[in-house]
Amino acid sequence: MESKESLRQRMRSLLFAGSDCSQAHSFELLARLRSLSELGSSEILVGFLAITPEPDLRPYLVEWLRSGRKLLLPRFVSSQRQYELASVTDLARDLVPGHYGILEPHPLLPKDISCGTDNLPSRAWLVPGLAFSASGARLGRGKGYYDRLLGHSQDLIIGVCWDCQLISGIPVLAHDVAVHFVVTESRTIDCRQTAITE
Template sequence: MKARNLSLGAEARSVASARIFGRVGESPAFAAAHTVALFSALPDEPDTGGVAERWRAAGKRLVLPRVEGDAMRFCDCDPAALRRGAFGIAEPEPGARTCPPGEIDLVVVPGVAFTAGGVRLGRGKGYYDRYLSQTEFRGATVGVCYAHQLVGELPSEPHDVAVDCVVAE
């Protein structure tokens, strides 16, 4: 999947990403959300560039993940003040305010592949599965991916957390 994602041309990636995040932004879960958790995209993921500012301008509190050891926390941030953190991913600075899981209304979740039913194949470290399984977290989840990442079935373990819906373009 990673190779296939990277083989998308810049224009195709940009168009698909705009459609993906446009559809998320039109969803009832997004409309109802006060606090939205977004990710900083890796080169093989739908591009989140510009999404944070558009959603903040729409009145959403936006939080981004920061990895600390085996834990992932979502933090308030200024998109202009991100730094390279774990795995080379842009993340909030260490002093950024942590957002408690119970305050997040919607988490936008990346993945290597998804099924239409929400089963997700991540990158293998379990950060999102551990985060989404916290009892404090009660928000909605939406997986985002390119159309070819939507597959018929995926293996699933008891600790895997499915997303509520998937937006693929």
């Protein structure tokens, strides 16, 4: 089986080499997110703001906020070298360039402390990755940020990627957090039907 680092290098080359992975397919991908009933029934969404070449979810995040539901986004805490979540209500007003130049919630917005707390409204996560498998394995960028954020979460976790990022043979370690669904521009995969055995 190919190592995680080798897979990361291969996927980065694919994504930045002008492959079929393209924002031109964003409309189809966002339509699939809108039609996912498990996501639509959630009251809180943990989203992400894309970096090239990740799918741009901003139109969906704006719709989520307009529906009156809560949106949380990751914010890097330099002193701890990890991410925390903060609630935003306006993408145009509440975001500033942060770690790696990625837009994130303004430092003055309060940290969300509900992660890991029981008896909360239903929450769903949209997570990026370099690659996903149909069985729910996720290949991140190698820093473990999302694995730590998700921890032992019982929340719904949805991987968002392009078709070209669906692969098999992703090595899975004990700390890796699986996704329940993978949504691409042409597919919605329910990973709960398949145990991760890659």
